Each structure stands twice: as C-alpha cells, then as structure tokens.
Amino acid sequence: AQKVTQAQTEISVVEKEDVTLDCVYETRDTTYYLFWYKQPPSGELVFLIRRNSFDEQNEISGRYSWNFQKSTSSFNFTITASQVVDSAVYFCAHGSGNTGKLIFGQGTTLQVKP
Amino acid sequence: KAGVTQTPRYLIKTRGQQVTLSCSPISGHRSVSWYQQTPGQGLQFLFEYFSETQRNKGNFPGRFSGRQFSNSRSEMNVSTLELGDSALYLCASSLDGGRDQPQHFGDGTRLSIL
Numbered sequence: 304a305q306k307v308t309q310a311q312t313e314i315s316v317v318e319k320e321d322v323t324l325d326c327v328y329e330t331r332d333t334t335y336y337l338f339w340y341k342q343p344p345s346g347e348l349v350f351l352i353r354r355n356s357f358d359e360q361n362e363i364s365g366r367y368s369w370n371f372q373k374s375t376s377s378f379n380f381t382i383t384a385s386q387v388v389d390s391a392v393y394f395c396a397h398g399s400g401n402t403g404k405l406i407f408g409q410g411t412t413l414q415v416k417p
Numbered sequence: 418k419a420g421v422t423q424t425p426r427y428l429i430k431t432r433g434q435q436v437t438l439s440c441s442p443i444s445g446h447r448s449v450s451w452y453q454q455t456p457g458q459g460l461q462f463l464f465e466y467f468s469e470t471q472r473n474k475g476n477f478p479g480r481f482s483g484r485q486f487s488n489s490r491s492e493m494n495v496s497t498l499e500l501g502d503s504a505l506y507l508c509a510s511s512l513d514g515g516r517d518q519p520q521h522f523g524d525g526t527r528l529s530i531l
Contacts, residue, residue, distance in 0.1 A: 336517050346505060348522035355517065394460065402473040403450045403514030407460040 305330045305397045309408035316385055317416050324380045324411045326395030332356070336398035337371065337378045338405065343391045354378060385415045419444065421523035423508050429529045435496040438526045440508030442489050446521070448472075448514030449491040451483060454505040454525070463506075466491055467514050495528075503530045 306329040316322045328337065339351040352362065354371045362369050366386075370379045382389055392412050396405040422441040430436050442449050451463040462475040466485035483493045489510075495502055505527050509520035 338519060340522075345524060346507075346527070347524045348507065348509070348520075350519040350521065353517070353519055398516035398518075402467070402516070403448045403465045403509070403511050403518070403520060404462050404473050404475075404516075405450075405452075405460075405509075405520060406462070407452075409459045 305332070305335075305399050305406045307395050307397050307406055307408035309393075309395055309411050311411045312409070313412045313414070315414045315416065318387060319384050320415075321381060321383050322385050322413065322415075324382075324393050324395075324413070326378045326380065326408060328376050328378065328395070328397050330376075330397060332399070338396040338398065339369070339378075339380050340394045340396060340407075341391045342394065342410070348394065351380075382413075385413075387415050387417055389413060390415045421508055421510050421521055423506075423523035423526050425526060426524065427527050427529075429531060430498050431531050432498055432500060434498050435494065436498060436528060438493045438495075438506055438508075438528075440491045440493070440510075440523060442491070442508075442510030443521055446510035446512055447489050448511045448518075449485055449489065450509045450511075450514070450520060451491070451493050452507045452509065453477075454507060455503075460507070463493070465514055472514065498530050500530050502528065504528060 340348045392410045395408040450465040465473040485491045505525045507525045511518040
C-alpha cells in the first residue's frame with residue numbers, strides 16, 4: 304500500500320531564511336504521481352506542484368524548488384527567502400491507482416516569523 | 418473560472434442526527450472526491466465519484482455515503498453522527514480523476530458534533 308511520511312511536524316524560521324520540507328513515500332506502483340499542497344489558515348488546500356515517477360528533473364518556480372529522488376523515495380520542497388505569507392501547513396501526497404484518490408502525509412506546519 | 422464550492426461552511430449537529438454536505442465542482446470537472454481532515458488522523462480519503470458512480474471508497478463505516486448528480490455536483494451524507502465525526506470535510510474535483518491530475522479543493526465544511 305502507498306504511504307507518505309512527513310517526519311517534520313512543525314518548523315519555525317525567521318523571515319528570509321531558506322527552509323526545506325521533507326517527504327518520503329512508499330509505493331508499489333511503477334508509475335505514480337506526487338504532489339505538494341499548501342493549506343493556509345482559511346482551510347482550502349492549494350495545489351503547488353505535481354511530479355511523475357519517470358521524470359526526476361528537479362524544478363524551480365520563483366522561490367519554490369522541488370527535489371525528487373526515486374533512489375531514496377523522497378520528494379522534498381524548498382522555499383528560498385521565506386516570507387510570513389508562507390506560513391501554512393504543507394502536505395505531500397501520492398496519487399494512487401486510476402482514480403482521484405490521494406494519500407496524504409501528516410503535514411508540516413511552517414511558521415515564518417517576521 | 419469559479420473554484421470548488423462547498424456548502425455550508427460551518428455546521429453544528431448533535432449526536433445521532435444526520436447531515437448532508439454539498440459540493441459543486443469546477444465547471445467541466447467530472448470527478449469529485451471527499452476527504453475528512455482531523456487533528457489526529459490527518460487527511461483521509463472518503464470516496465470518489467465519477468459520472469454519477471462511486472469509483473473508489475476509503476476505509477469509513479457505512480454511515481458515510483455520497484452521491485453525484487448528472488451535473489457533477491456531489492453530496493455527502495453522514496447518518497447517526499458521533500462525536501468523532503467532528504472534522505473538516507473537504508471536497509476536491511478534477512477533470513476525470515486520473516492519478517496524474519491535481520485535485521482542486523474547496524474551502525471545506527467544518528462539522529462540529531455536540
């Protein structure tokens with residue numbers, strides 16, 4: 304069965320620091336997709352990025368970057384020069400099977416202090 | 418383009434009652450999934466509907482049920498409410514529920530059981 308682990312429960316940084324959120328997954332699927340979502344205090348889950356299992360090219364988008372490594376089953380997320388507005392709960396998720404079922408990690412609460 | 422709309426935003430019920438939550442997906446999206454979010458269990462998949470058919474179901478008791486209408490709108494019903502059903506219920510939609518597709522989430526319905 305699929306499983307997603309986010310070992311960091313809470314992270315607190317000061318504004319402008321870089322921060323990396325860790326995600327480790329377990330899967331038996333040969334083809335799969337991984338996602339990162341952000342949940343601000345309002346509650347809505349906001350999609351950030353998708354990565355498929357056969358594309359290990361890392362990606363940078365503005366202050367966000369993602370590091371996907373199949374060899375270690377990790378899909379880590381880095382925020383460069385963090386800002387207070389980045390404060391939220393971040394979830395890593397695995398796309399399972401052929402339906403819209405997502406397996407989520409427990410989430411990492413990021414607090415960015417001014 | 419309107420996002421996923423969930424109603425109501427807040428709901429207070431007592432034990433033993435039943436409740437119906439509503440979700441309108443993004444226009445053109447035919448897959449609707451429901452998730453329960455609690456502090457203890459995190460985000461857990463309830464079920465997914467596609468073309469008015471339940472295509473996948475999570476590990477929840479039969480008190481949790483749902484349906485989807487021909488316009489892709491979905492409802493979720495919980496009968497004989499228990500204190501442990503207090504949670505944020507999130508609805509998500511995607512084009513056809515493929516595992517490669519990002520799920521787009523609504524703001525959720527926060528259900529409190531007294």
